[in-house]
Amino acid sequence: MRSAVKKRISRRSFTEPLTQYETECINDMLKKANIESGLTMELLHDASGAFCSKKYTKGFIKNAGSAVLVKGPAELPDLKERCGYYGEAVVLDMVDMGLGTCWVAGTMDRDYFNIADGEMLICVILTGHVDEKCKVSEKTVRAMIRTRHKDASEMIESDTEIPADIMEGMKAVELAPSAVNRQNSMFIYSRGVLTAQVPDRYVLDRVDLGIAKRHFIETAGGTFDFGNGGMWHPEADHA
Ligand SMILES: Cc1cc2nc3c(=O)[nH]c(=O)nc-3n(C[C@H](O)[C@H](O)[C@H](O)COP(=O)(O)O)c2cc1C
Structure with a gap:
């Protein structure tokens, strides 16, 4: 990473x-x-x-x-x-x-x-x-804002075993900043395809989604399509 x-x-x-x-x-x-x-x-x-x-x-x-x-x-x-x-x-x-x-x-x-x-x-x-x-x-402010923390496995759903490179990318997503530490981005691995989405109810959800996708590709490589539910392309060059 x-x-x-x-x-x-x-x-x-x-x-x-x-x-x-x-x-x-x-x-x-x-x-x-x-x-x-x-x-x-x-x-x-x-x-x-x-x-x-x-x-x-x-x-x-x-x-x-x-x-x-x-x-x-x-x-x-x-x-x-x-x-x-x-x-x-x-x-x-x-x-x-x-x-x-x-x-x-x-x-x-x-x-x-x-x-x-x-x-x-x-x-x-x-x-x-x-x-x-x-x-x-500074630590006190940080603790006030970060009252909860999701780990990588809580931010991905799958119907099969998740490949190791995707789990490594998810560990980077866990470390991504998000507004009020909401960590609202959810990745879905289904039938060999990975997508990322947010509930899109909060004004900054889409910013957080972009940040989460960036952390993912910095670690697992490839590129992500823009859009809520955008797909990961593992074979593409590092963006
Ligand atoms: C889109 C966005 C907006 C944010 N806005 C604020 C803000 O207005 N004030 C603030 O102190 N921190 C803000 N943050 C920082 C988050 O509180 C912080 O990323 C989150 O608590 C996780 O902590 P970490 O970045 O130290 O890992 C923002 C983060 C993001 C991604």
């Missing part, structure tokens, strides 16, 4: 800002991901204004600086799922760079961001330097 998948947890207390080199690397990643996905993700060097009031952050987030705006044309098919799928690819690359990250949809002042007409801001991803170990205050 990719080490970034194992290592990643949401980090909410930041220390030093990004260096110029790190900023350039992230901008490069976003450029490539935007070309492939049709999204318009963008790094905001100083997004602190959206995170400076406890009214919005609930005290969860400390010293936020840079953030990736995860957004795209409102009309883009599967917009939310693409945001999850490509946003999480950027998250894992930023974890490889030694940075802390946190997806944020709720605990921020959304009005702070200027979004072009015709575009929709789905989430942001905080990024920056963090202390190597989570301090007690």
